[in-house]
Amino acid sequence: MGVLSSLTSALTAFNPSSVNVDSEQDMYNSVVKIMGKFPVLVAWTMRKKQGLPLNYGSKSLGYVENILKMMFEQPNEEYVVNPIIKNALDKLLILHADHEQNCSTSTVRIAGSSHVGLFASLSAGISALWGPLHGGANQAVLEMLEAIQVDGGDTEKYMAKAKDKEDPFRLMGFGHRVYKNFDPRAKIIKKAADEVLNNLGVDDPILEIAKALEKEALSDPYFVERKLYPNVDFYSGIIYRAMGIPVDMFTVMFALGRLPGWIAQWKEMRLNKEPIGRPRQIYIGETERGFVELDKR
Numbered sequence: 001m002g003v004l005s006s007l008t009s010a011l012t013a014f015n016p017s018s019v020n021v022d023s024e025q026d027m028y029n030s031v032v033k034i035m036g037k038f039p040v041l042v043a044w045t046m047r048k049k050q051g052l053p054l055n056y057g058s059k060s061l062g063y064v065e066n067i068l069k070m071m072f073e074q075p076n077e078e079y080v081v082n083p084i085i086k087n088a089l090d091k092l093l094i095l096h097a098d099h100e101q102n103c104s105t106s107t108v109r110i111a112g113s114s115h116v117g118l119f120a121s122l123s124a125g126i127s128a129l130w131g132p133l134h135g136g137a138n139q140a141v142l143e144m145l146e147a148i149q150v151d152g153g154d155t156e157k158y159m160a161k162a163k164d165k166e167d168p169f170r171l172m173g174f175g176h177r178v179y180k181n182f183d184p185r186a187k188i189i190k191k192a193a194d195e196v197l198n199n200l201g202v203d204d205p206i207l208e209i210a211k212a213l214e215k216e217a218l219s220d221p222y223f224v225e226r227k228l229y230p231n232v233d234f235y236s237g238i239i240y241r242a243m244g245i246p247v248d249m250f251t252v253m254f255a256l257g258r259l260p261g262w263i264a265q266w267k268e269m270r271l272n273k274e275p276i277g278r279p280r281q282i283y284i285g286e287t288e289r290g291f292v293e294l295d296k297r
Contacts, residue, residue, distance in 0.1 A: 001130040001251050003048075007041045008034075009123035021115050021270050030118045031263055039063070042256050043070035046249050064090045067256070072244070084199040088192040088239050095185040095232060096254055098261020104129040108262045109269050110277035118266055125262050126255050135251040135258075138237035141173035142247045145206045145213075145237075153205065155212040163222050173234030174217060175227070185232040193235045193242075202242045210238050 015033060020026040044054050047070075055073050057066035065081045068089065073079035098105060108125035112118070129135035148158050162171040197207065214230050217223045240250050 001126060001135075001255070003045045004041060004252050004255060005123045005126040005130070007045070008038070008119055008126060011037060011119040012117055015119070021112075021117065024271075027118070027267060027270060031267065034118060034122065034263070035259070038256060038259055039067045039070060042252055043067065045252060046071055046246065049246070049249075064093065082199070084195050085243060088189075088196050089243075091188060091192050092236055092239065092253070093257040095189060096236075096257030098258060098264065103131070103134045104258065105262060105265055109265050110279075112266045112269055113274060113277040115276075118263070121266050122259070122262055125258075129255055129258065130251060135254040137172065137233040138240070138254065139247055139250040141210075141234050141237040142206070142241060142250070144172045145209050148209050149205055153209055155209055155216060159213070159216050159220065171213075171217075171228075173237065174223070174230055183229065183231040186230055186235060189232055189235040189239070190230070193238050196239050196242050200242055204241070207238060207242065210234070 011034070015030065039057070047054060053075060055070045057070055061069060061081070064086050068081055068086060069079045101109075104125040107128035108121045111124040112121035132140050148155065151157075158169065158171070161167045161169040214234070217228065217230060223229070236254075237250060240253060241247070245253065
């Protein structure tokens with residue numbers, strides 16, 4: 001995420017007109033450019049880490065197909081797009097696009113409110129998304145599953161720990177701060193996850209642990225009564241792992257999906273000529289206090 005944020009911000013150096021927020025044409029050009037450049041930056045980030053050369057897209061392929069090609073094509077063989085993988089990634093990008101004023105979206109808007117350009121605003125949003133309480137949630141799910149595996153893979157033990165209020169263990173990927181009854185995105189992406197796992201035939205103990213947790217949570221009265229169902233982060237992590245995407249790239253993929261929503265928020269704010277953001281605070285501390293000499297403190 002640090003690499004992606006830095007590369008996105010660096011685009012301003014190659015496109016200086018992108019900072020002119022008084023020109024609708026410049027804003028449009030920067031939107032088109034970042035939609036085309038961002039998948040390249042995502043793919044480059046992963047391939048650089050793996051020691052692979054930078055790959056390019058093909059005009060014969062669509063947006064999602066090109067993302068897969070740029071990420072996974074090997075230098076010595078032609079990449080063939082798996083339609084089931086393509087369909088799953090397409091759904092993930094759509095479902096992650098945007099929803100209300102979450103942390104990263106608010107960051108993009110408040111940075112852009114100072115009339116900074118689109119690329120810098122998006123870079124700020126990427127940094128906000130980086131945190132484990134926000135975009136890092138699907139990464140946290142896989143790290144939790146890996147920890148359970150190291151401890152023997154006993155899912156019943158960890159379900160019991162999750163129900164124990166005295167236990168600090170937290171079950172990641174269940175429930176949602178906004179969707180209190182059920183994450184509607186999870187229903188769609190669960191089907192995609194099942195299709196991907198069945199198609200690839202992945203033999204992975206981590207994914208078996210995930211399936212066991214899912215099954216127990218959907219039938220355990222404790223979780224059912226509290227509506228702690230698996231959310232979109234739970235299933236997206238499973239899909240990304242099955243696809244062969246490294247865990248520390250999960251949040252990068254989240255950013256790729258959120259990109260159009262961030263852009264829409266930034267563009268709306270600029271076209272509406274909204275004033276600079278200035279969140280207000282109410283001070284509830286001490287009022288008047290007498291000065292105490294240093295030697296008496």
